[in-house]
Amino acid sequence: MSTERQKRILVIDDDPAIVRAITINLQSVGYEALVAHDGADGLRKIVTGEPDLIILDIMMPEIDGFEVLKMLRDNPTTRHIPVIMLTAFPTDENVARSYGLDTDCFIPKPFEPEVLLLVIQRLLTAAEERRLAHDAG
Numbered sequence: 001m002s003t004e005r006q007k008r009i010l011v012i013d014d015d016p017a018i019v020r021a022i023t024i025n026l027q028s029v030g031y032e033a034l035v036a037h038d039g040a041d042g043l044r045k046i047v048t049g050e051p052d053l054i055i056l057d058i059m060m061p062e063i064d065g066f067e068v069l070k071m072l073r074d075n076p077t078t079r080h081i082p083v084i085m086l087t088a089f090p091t092d093e094n095v096a097r098s099y100g101l102d103t104d105c106f107i108p109k110p111f112e113p114e115v116l117l118l119v120i121q122r123l124l125t126a127a128e129e130r131r132l133a134h135d136a137g
Contacts, residue, residue: 007124010034010051012042012068013086014060018109022055025113031120039063043071046078053124055116056103058087058094069101080130082123086111 009031011022016037023033034049036042040062046054054072058065065085072078083105085098090108098106105119 006030006032007052008032008034008049010045010049010054012036013057014038025117029117039068042068051081053082053120055084055086058085066097066101069103073102082127084119
């Protein structure tokens with residue numbers, strides 16, 4: 001029997017309907033879903049929840065998704081966490097800024113849940129492969 005814990009996905013979004021939909025989909029395939037409704041709460045939950053991946057909205061109260069992403073990438077203990085930017089405003093500027101801040105993926109709203117789950121699986125697999133290579137190396 002494996003002692004590996006369930007993968008934790010932190011959803012940081014101020015839209016309760018989006019959070020609920022994502023959470024239901026994550027739990028349906030065996031992920032543990034953590035939730036934050038703004039950037040400040042998200043930053044606290046990153047420390048306490050130790051997520052394996054973060055789904056991050058851009059437009060939020062207090063601290064927006066760009067600032068959260070910048071803080072994550074500037075911190076050596078969190079820079080490795082895969083981040084999916086999810087937004088209803090997929091402008092060229094937002095896409096460029098997200099990738100400029102080193103997001104792992106940018107997905108516009110509305111989105112297909114199956115696509116989001118596929119991206120999550122690929123990013124988690126890649127992160128695990130990097131961790132194993134680092135540990136072996």
